[in-house]
Amino acid sequence: MWEYTDKVIDHFLHPRNAGEVEDPDGIGEEGSLACGDALTLTFKLDDEKRIKDAKFKTFGCASAIASSSALTEIVKGMTLEEAGKVTNDDIARYLGGLPKEKMHCSVMGRNALEKAIAYYRGEAEKKVEGEIVCECFGVTDLQIERAIRENNLATVEEVTDYTKAGGGCESCHEKIEEIIDKVFGKPHVVHRKPARLTNIQKIKLIEETLEREIKPSLKKDGGDIELIDVVGNTVIVKLRGTCATCVASQVTLKHYVESKLRELVTPELTVEEVQQ
Amino acid sequence: MxxxxxxxxxxxxxxxxxxxxxxxxxxxxxxxxxxxxxxxxxxxxxxxxxxxxxxxxxxxxxxxxxxxxxxxxxxxxxxxxxxxxxxxxxxxxxxxxxxxxxxxxxxxxxxxxxxxxxxxxxxxxxxxxxxxxxxxxxxxxxxxxxxxxxxxxxxxxxxxxxxxxxxxxxxxxxxxxxxxxxxxxxxxxxxxxxxxxxxxxxxxxxxxxxxxxxxxxxxxxxxxxxxxxxxxxxxxxxxxxxxxxxxxxxxAGKHIKKENERVKYLRDKLENEILKQIPNAMLNGDREHRLPNTTNISFEYVEGEAILLMMNEFGICASSGSACTSGSLEPSHVLRAMGVPFTAAHGSIRFSLSIYNTEEEIDFIIEKLPPIIERLRELSPYWKQ
The missing domain is CATH 3.40.640.10 (Type I PLP-dependent aspartate aminotransferase-like (Major domain))
Structure with a gap:
């Protein structure tokens, strides 16, 4: 069960300003049924161009409803300029905090508010800016960048908590890492090898790994290893020197050689010693 | 409570x-x-x-x-x-x-x-x-x-x-x-x-x-x-x-008959009344080949966690296949494998009974649930009467 603050529960059970403003000046819609939460925000301005009334309709969990309710309370009485400065963090703080996995509910509120203000100003509904990074939830690189900057996010998990990006099939995790590194000005380290190796590439990589990583450490103990063949994902080797007579050679083979090759070449590999 | x-x-x-x-x-x-x-x-x-x-x-x-x-x-x-x-x-x-x-x-x-x-x-x-x-x-x-x-x-x-x-x-x-x-x-x-x-x-x-x-x-x-x-x-x-x-x-050996008669009767009553009283509600799963104690019902245009927390106010305990309750962002893998549309998967509730449930309890749920769904639908931008 989520640890919601009393204020979240209060705004969920007794939402303020539920509904739609009649003849609204601003309308902002954010989210979708597929994503599991959606918010329609409407507001009406008074003669001094302050938000006189704001109402919401929300499909979503308790924190989505509470965030929407909080948003309407926060913006009432504000000028559009003031309202434009409201952040997702303001919404979360108004509620005494949200569970981190639910921060995206506050981001949804902020986004709906921005859209409603843009609607009033007659700025045509902005096309989705940037490139979609997360296909599952339709989140773009620019949206991710912004969330990282505004909330100082450092991990993929945090980006998911705030934007939902990366919360589905997870295939965009590496791209999200790249964006985080870019925002913080770090060079991006690619730690993954090409997804599929051709047979030739695989054999070459096995050879290189044996030479560079495995042989030197075996040689320290007076042992050596020779690559005999690669059949599918089975690497056939011959142990030499002290390794050949060592009682622990099977352990060396499985725990050291195999795990090293799996780590650096491909996880499907198994290592076997040539039959005498 | x-x-x-x-x-x-x-x-x-x-x-x-x-x-x-x-x-x-x-x-x-x-x-x-x-x-x-x-x-x-x-x-x-x-x-x-x-x-x-x-x-x-x-x-x-x-x-x-x-x-x-x-x-x-x-x-x-x-x-x-x-x-x-x-x-x-x-x-x-x-x-x-x-x-x-x-x-x-x-x-x-x-x-x-x-x-x-x-x-x-x-x-x-x-x-x-x-x-x-x-x-x-x-x-x-x-x-x-x-x-x-x-x-x-x-x-x-x-x-x-x-x-x-x-x-x-x-x-x-x-x-x-x-x-x-x-x-x-x-x-x-x-x-x-x-x-x-x-x-x-x-x-x-x-x-x-x-x-x-x-x-x-x-x-x-x-x-x-x-x-x-x-x-x-x-x-x-x-x-x-x-x-x-x-x-x-x-x-369990002694109670298996009770499970398949009494519990099943209560489950069927709960299920039938909910489906009868609440519009845009649908049963998930094969009605016939099913455990006698379980029913999984989707309520369109509302979200499961919100339903659970409102039922919680009345002491009613159940579960949901919605994304928000699983801690992940996607609804239940079971409902998705079945091809339940998103409109319904997010609003799914599972009631699972036991021999300790009474008919009064089931009647209480039947009384409390329809207004909860109605209230949440009033809040939902997708619900059009």
Missing amino acids: KVIYTDNNATTQVAPEVVEEMLPYFHDLYGNPSSMHSFGGQLMRKLKEAREKVARLIGATPDEILFTSCGTESDNTAIRAALASDPDKKQIITTRVEHPAVKNLCEYLSKNGYSVTFLPVDRQGRLDPEHLYKSLSNDTAVVSIMWANNETGVIFPIEEIVQMVKEMGIVFHTDAVQAVGKIPIDVRKVPVDMLSLSGHKLHASKGVGALYVRKGTKFSPFLIGGHQERGRRAGTENVASIIGLGKACEL
């Missing part, structure tokens, strides 16, 4: 008779059954009795029952034992709707040298045996298919499919955690090789489960250590809980 507990597929109340049976083994008879003194050693006989009771419920012999710590351990043990006893075979066949104890293990294994076939289900959550038969190969090490689904209660035709798998000499494991105690199960008639069950789903305590391993099935232990369970599951026996599980199985 009175608690109305209709979340029995999550866990159950420990039966008062079970608690009573367990208590002496905490304060008085706290010995270790492996000890050479009779203070501890006498407990061996109690474990034997418990083993007989568990075996009797599913038509097994006592030496085919291993006690474990939970359903998840039973599932992990079974699948890993099958793989270890036939190391050349690299294919696992399971379904897309398994409990995470099987599903996530299989996903893990698929990244570690095994190929896993996840069989689809249809819109009613049913399995087409033809899909299974076509997937079987000489490389198949194990087929692991649940007896009944925890979210929808849909029962798979284990009796029908096990034959073909066995004919090919492939190990058949079933996660029967939700089925044992709710419907009659007899491994003499349904020749599965291994079957998992869990104590806390049938009114025993948490922290105890069992694995049935058919005599003659190749086996290798998951936990290695002492000689307990004849070397098949190391670790000092959870004496009190095992004795409780024995009692719970004995009671």
Whole structure:
């Protein structure tokens, strides 16, 4: 069960300003049924161009409803300029905090508010800016960048908590890492090898790994290893020197050689010693 | 506030008779059954009795029952034992709707040298045996298919499919955690090789489960250590809980008729009234081949967590397949595998009853739920009257 603050529960059970403003000046819609939460925000301005009334309709969990309710309370009485400065963090703080996995509910509120203000100003509904990074939830690189900057996010998990990006099939995790590194000005380290190796590439990589990583450490103990063949994902080797007579050679083979090759070449590999 | 507990597929109340049976083994008879003194050693006989009771419920012999710590351990043990006893075979066949104890293990294994076939289900959550038969190969090490689904209660035709798998000499494991105690199960008639069950789903305590391993099935232990369970599951026996599980199985055997008449009657009443009174509500899962205690209903245009928390205000306990309740961002993998549209999957609620539910409780839910759904729909931008 989520640890919601009393204020979240209060705004969920007794939402303020539920509904739609009649003849609204601003309308902002954010989210979708597929994503599991959606918010329609409407507001009406008074003669001094302050938000006189704001109402919401929300499909979503308790924190989505509470965030929407909080948003309407926060913006009432504000000028559009003031309202434009409201952040997702303001919404979360108004509620005494949200569970981190639910921060995206506050981001949804902020986004709906921005859209409603843009609607009033007659700025045509902005096309989705940037490139979609997360296909599952339709989140773009620019949206991710912004969330990282505004909330100082450092991990993929945090980006998911705030934007939902990366919360589905997870295939965009590496791209999200790249964006985080870019925002913080770090060079991006690619730690993954090409997804599929051709047979030739695989054999070459096995050879290189044996030479560079495995042989030197075996040689320290007076042992050596020779690559005999690669059949599918089975690497056939011959142990030499002290390794050949060592009682622990099977352990060396499985725990050291195999795990090293799996780590650096491909996880499907198994290592076997040539039959005498 | 009175608690109305209709979340029995999550866990159950420990039966008062079970608690009573367990208590002496905490304060008085706290010995270790492996000890050479009779203070501890006498407990061996109690474990034997418990083993007989568990075996009797599913038509097994006592030496085919291993006690474990939970359903998840039973599932992990079974699948890993099958793989270890036939190391050349690299294919696992399971379904897309398994409990995470099987599903996530299989996903893990698929990244570690095994190929896993996840069989689809249809819109009613049913399995087409033809899909299974076509997937079987000489490389198949194990087929692991649940007896009944925890979210929808849909029962798979284990009796029908096990034959073909066995004919090919492939190990058949079933996660029967939700089925044992709710419907009659007899491994003499349904020749599965291994079957998992869990104590806390049938009114025993948490922290105890069992694995049935058919005599003659190749086996290798998951936990290695002492000689307990004849070397098949190391670790000092959870004496009190095992004795409780024995009692719970004995009671389950007695109550199975009540489960299938009384509990089913209450479930049907709850389900029919909800579907009648609330528009845009639909049943998830095969109405016919289903556990007697479970109903899974989707309410369009509202979200499950919000429904649960509003019911919580009245002390009503249930579960949801919505994204927000799972801690992930996507709704239940079971409902998605069934092709339940997003409009409905996010608003799904599972009620799972037990013999302890009363008709007054069911009437109370029937009274409280429609206004909750109505209220949330009034808040929803998608709901148009």
